[in-house]
Amino acid sequence: MDRSRVIYLVAETFTQNAYGVYESTKTKRKVFAQVDSVTGREWFEGGRNGLNPELRMRVFQGDYKGEQIVEYGGVLYEIYRTYNTRNDIVDLYVQRRVGNG
Numbered sequence: 001m002d003r004s005r006v007i008y009l010v011a012e013t014f015t016q017n018a019y020g021v022y023e024s025t026k027t028k029r030k031v032f033a034q035v036d037s038v039t040g041r042e043w044f045e046g047g048r049n050g051l052n053p054e055l056r057m058r059v060f061q062g063d064y065k066g067e068q069i070v071e072y073g074g075v076l077y078e079i080y081r082t083y084n085t086r087n088d089i090v091d092l093y094v095q096r097r098v099g100n101g
Contacts, residue, residue, distance in 0.1 A: 004032050004033070004034055005032070005033055005034070005035045005072070006030055006031075006032060006033075007030075007031060007032075007033045007035070007057060007059075007070055007071065007072045008028040008029065008030055008031075008070065008071040008072070009028065009029050009031055009059075009063070009064065009065070009067040009069075009070060010026050010027070010028045010067055010069035010070065010071055010076070011026070011027050011028070011029075011065070011067050011069075012024055012025070012026050012068070012069060013025050013027075026069070028071060029063075031059055031060075031063040031064075032059070032063075033057040033058055033059045033092075034057070034058040035055055035056075035057050035072065036055065036056050036057075036058075037054075037055065037056070038053040038054065038055060038056050038093065042056070042093065046080070046093075046095070051080055051095055052095045052096065053080070053093055053094075053095055054077065054094060054095050054096060055072070055077065055093075055094050056091055056092070056093055056094075057070060057072070057091070057092040057094060058085075058089050058090070058091050058092075059089070059090055059092060060088055060089065060090075061084065061088040061089065061090050062088070064082075064090045064092070067079070069097065070092060070094055072094075075096065076096070076097040077094035077095060077096055077097055078094060078095060078096075078097045079092050079093065079094050080093055080094065080095055081093040
């Protein structure tokens with residue numbers, strides 16, 4: 001079964017406006033990822049550390065540039081952990097981003 005999905009890696013930058021207030025600008029890039037549920041162990045350990053793990057997204061290492069936000073299915077997720085696997089793959093472990101609809 002092909003589990004390849006389109007996700008958007010979101011880069012967030014902050015700039016200071018004329019009043020000295022920092023404003024967020026988000027730019028997103030479309031990449032392909034294999035999207036799976038997290039394991040029971042990941043869910044349990046994350047919960048013990050105050051996290052709410054939901055998904056694991058596997059992307060090619062060259063596609064990941066250190067972003068901390070992922071958009072998938074119209075929902076924003078934050079990347080709380082990454083893991084470099086063999087074969088130039090990076091696992092992105094994500095939880096829902098609080099306060100972003």
